[in-house]
Amino acid sequence: MSALRLGHGSRARAFIILGVLIVGASALLIASGFLFLSAAEHAGARSAAQLVQARATATSGLNVLMARLDGQRERILRGERVELPDQITIYERAGGIGVIRLLPVGPGDERLVPEASRIDVHRATAEALVQSGFVGPEVAQAVIAARDARPGKRCTSLADLCGGAVLTEDVMFGEDDRDMIGQAQIGQESDDLAARVERRVGEVRLRGLQDLLTVHAVEPALERSGRKRIRIDTPWSEEFGARLDERFGEGAGRLVKALLDQGTDFGSLTAVAQTLVKLGSAPESWVDILDAITVSTDGLEYLRLDVNRASFEAIAALPGLSPEQAQQIVDRRAILTPEELQTPLWPMLTGIVTKEQFVPLADVLSVRSWTWRFRIAAGEVSADDPDGPMTAPYECEVVIDLCDPQARIAYLRDTTNLGLALALAESAPVAEEVVEPDERSADEAAPESPAGAGEGQDLDAEGLDFKAPELEGSAPEEDDPGLNSEAPPAAPVVEPSRRVGRWIPH
Secondary structure (H helix, E strand, C coil), X not given: CHHHHHHHHHHHHHHHHHHHHHHHHHHHHHHHHHHHHHHHHHHHHHHHHHHHHHHHHHHHHHHHHHHHHHCCHHHHHCCCCCCCCCEEEEEEECCEEEXXXXXXXXXXXXXXXXXXXXXXXXXXCHXXXXXXXXXXXXXXXXXXXXXXXXXXXXXXXXHHHCEXXXXXXXXXXXXXXXXXXXXXXXXXXXXXXXXXHHHHCCCCCCCCHHHCEECCCEEECECCCCCECEECCCCCCXXXXXXXXXXXXXXXXXXXXXXHHCCCCCCCHHHHHHHHHHHCCCHHHHHHHHHHEECCCCCEEECXXXXXXXXXXXXXXXXXXXXXXXXXXXXXXXXXXXXXXXXXXXXXXXCCCCHHHHHHHCCCEECCCCEEEEEEEEEEEECCCCCCCCEEEEEEEEEEECCCCCCEEEEEXXXXXXXXXXXXXXXXXXXXXXXXXXXXXXXXXXXXXXXXCCCCECCCCCCCCCCCCCCCCCCCCCCCCCECCCCCCCXXXXXXXXXXXXXXCC
């Protein structure tokens, strides 16, 4: 009996020990779970804090870059290129440095691209795109069809053209553009970046239509001196004649009045150039005349191409030019004098094109870009390796507009997770599109465009609070008789994630 009772007691103790072990293991698992959740929550909070810090760094950095660009207006008026540093320090602390870094954004790995060096999509024709040599008839026709299908035939960004079997993302933005993604993690002096630059030296190859086209080609109607141009299509008045005499010398007003009385058309600069050809004016006299006049009604010139910086393909698309002349223009730019850089007539003055060939280019060519595109990464780098990779960077692509007295952001696109988005898009299965018949009429099926549709929302830029720098001495001069009386409006405070509607040509 005692042995039996002993056996029952041993089994009881064993069950008790087993129960204790189970309870202890369960408690340990629960504690581990809480620790894991706590660590995950801590990591998430740290990641969120790093993102907020990176966005704040980007805010400060973009204000600095706007101020740097704004200080170079005189260079722009002289037809010179503006410059920005590759990296700017925003703050320093123990072990870390907050910086903004310019990433490659152009086809030749340029870090600052003038928008006027590309063809405005609203001026493009299918014939001109084919003439550029960059695309064939199918893509050219698809571009024009996609543009004309937009409300009012207007685009707010090149992304508006994407879609269908022809205008794919790679056709629009180029496969090579993906090489530029993630440069913040690689660092300033990476072997990959150096190798790409070396490969492209001497032969800049356009990656996609984004390197040929733009929707941001606009500039203020200013002379080389910075003075507002005279509206040549102004109805005749004694004040207008006096203004012409003051600008061009005694008798200029009488000459213009006589030409107007004869029915001469001054509705475009091309018409003015045709008149100069008929009058037998020397090409050198055209420089001051075309620099001083405009037909703009709002103080802005649209659809211009910066001949000082445009690619061979963009110049080859100009009306009446041969590929050989386009190449001569590209080659000649390296040896232009400072005076030649200031006038879009230099291809005619240097004998590359004739007076007759220049006539249709009078309304098209410029030597200035007032809108500049760049891509930045903002974040923190190690104090021991300032050119090294960033921790949790925020990246965005920006277009800065200098047309008004106060610099502002015309376009901003968050590209922080662009690489991940592309990878997911490529790995996702392609679903067959099913088109359901729509029994409504065409008018009923197409919803009305909401007010302000021309200012479409870009990718998320929440948390960025940009404030354009105050400018000194940049207020426009008082209107004179004969001057464009409708000066550009004062720049409003624009949310960085909104496009400026004025890119729509008139």
